[in-house]
Amino acid sequence: MARRKLSHEGTLVLDSEGLSKLLSDDESAVALVSEARRRGMEVVICALTVIEAVHSRTDKARLSWVLSGLRIVPVGEEEAKAASALLISAGLHGHKYAIDAAVAEITLKQKRPVVMLTSDIDDMTKLCGDRVRLVGV
Template identity: 75%
Template sequence: MARRRLTHEGTLVLDSEGLSKLLSDHEPVVALVAEGRKRGMEVVTSALPIIEAVPARTDQARLRWLLSGLRIAQVGDEEARAASSMLIAAGLHGHKYAIDAAVAELALRQQRPVVLLTSDVDDMTKLCGDRIRLIAV
């Protein structure tokens, strides 16, 4: 597999699938995160993907260690309202898109350039447009 290049500095955002694959040591995601860190990118995720991405049998000590290397962004009412507005603007609604919207809202307010590792490229494109770089994982 060809190695995908990330830009210098900025922010690398993980959605639920990106976090899940990092947790399961999925080689391409681990390599992208390592390359991002090497280039000075901050690695961040929303608090919500942790709920969705972590299987019940996950080793909790390993999970704590992995999360300690990420910035975990909280979702308060301001962020929730902004994510809800994004859903409406994109013509999306419902629980299927709720966490995606929270992650997209987070990505859009990070230091540029922003790269988002996601399994939902179509949905994230609807939510973020071309304002961030999406990499399918």
């Protein structure tokens, strides 16, 4: 695995694929989360990410254990309105990008510097601009 530099303190956000990789014990994702914690970074996910990442074969005990170590950020009316504004600014439609927009919105509110583990580099770049460092999975 190539060494990925993380800041001291700040926040690491996992999108759906980041959470899925962590749930499946992917070596790269586990190492990145461990390194983030070692550096004092908080590891967070959007509440909608839980819904997006879970499927019929998800190990419920593993899910519960992994989630117990993450801060899950809720999405309410304020976040929904802000995510809608992000969609409009990026020229994207909520039907396809609603969850990405909610994840981007909660990401932009986290303690800086912010790093996001994502499989959607292009979409997240449109939504977050250069305010978040994106790491591909």
